[in-house]
Amino acid sequence: MSDLVPLTGEPLALDLVNTRPRTPQGPVDLLADPEALRSWLALQRDRLPGLTEDETSALAPSDLSAVHAVREHAAAAIERARRGERPPEAALRGLNRAQAAAPAVRELSWDGASVTAVTRRPGAPGARLTTMLAEAVAGLLTDPAIIRVRECEADDCVMLFLPAHPRRRWCSAARCGNRARVARYYRRHRPG
Numbered sequence: 001m002s003d004l005v006p007l008t009g010e011p012l013a014l015d016l017v018n019t020r021p022r023t024p025q026g027p028v029d030l031l032a033d034p035e036a037l038r039s040w041l042a043l044q045r046d047r048l049p050g051l052t053e054d055e056t057s058a059l060a061p062s063d064l065s066a067v068h069a070v071r072e073h074a075a076a077a078i079e080r081a082r083r084g085e086r087p088p089e090a091a092l093r094g095l096n097r098a099q100a101a102a103p104a105v106r107e108l109s110w111d112g113a114s115v116t117a118v119t120r121r122p123g124a125p126g127a128r129l130t131t132m133l134a135e136a137v138a139g140l141l142t143d144p145a146i147i148r149v150r151e152c153e154a155d156d157c158v159m160l161f162l163p164a165h166p167r168r169r170w171c172s173a174a175r176c177g178n179r180a181r182v183a184r185y186y187r188r189h190r191p192g
Helices: 013-016 033-045 053-057 062-079 091-099 125-141 144-148 171-186
Strands: 105-110 115-121
Touching: 013 062, 013 105, 013 125, 033 053, 033 062, 053 105, 053 125, 062 125, 062 144, 091 125
Parallel strands: none
Antiparallel strands: 105 115
């Protein structure tokens, strides 16, 4: 795994796609192995209800492959949808399959005074994880805000973000924004 820390805080679908940053040495996969996936899931714990730390520690290599597939479908679909274009049919089919892997079920019970309903997701942890990720992608794709998703303006960055302010230009002001400002300063103050 790279020493690069994943950016988080965007919609979950974008955080997933953003686990493939580009560095001066080339593209990096921040979900390259099960340990890297577990680290990323720890950062996203609050956004993945019903998936315990014990379950994420038991994820198999096939679960990692399923997450990679969701990420690939998400990247392809988001890239087109953010431009107002039709996403690739294969990406939509893949996301639909992933959502069906562990559908949510409303489980009814009696609490002593009334009927209650709790949403549960039966199935293996890996199936539940890929379903939740695919549902997050579906939520972003169907949100009118999808057309506001931008790619970072830094020359060497491919990260996507959903700006809260229309003037936001970088995925991270601390990373790319600072590098761009420093480079601009040096270009203006270069001798000769």
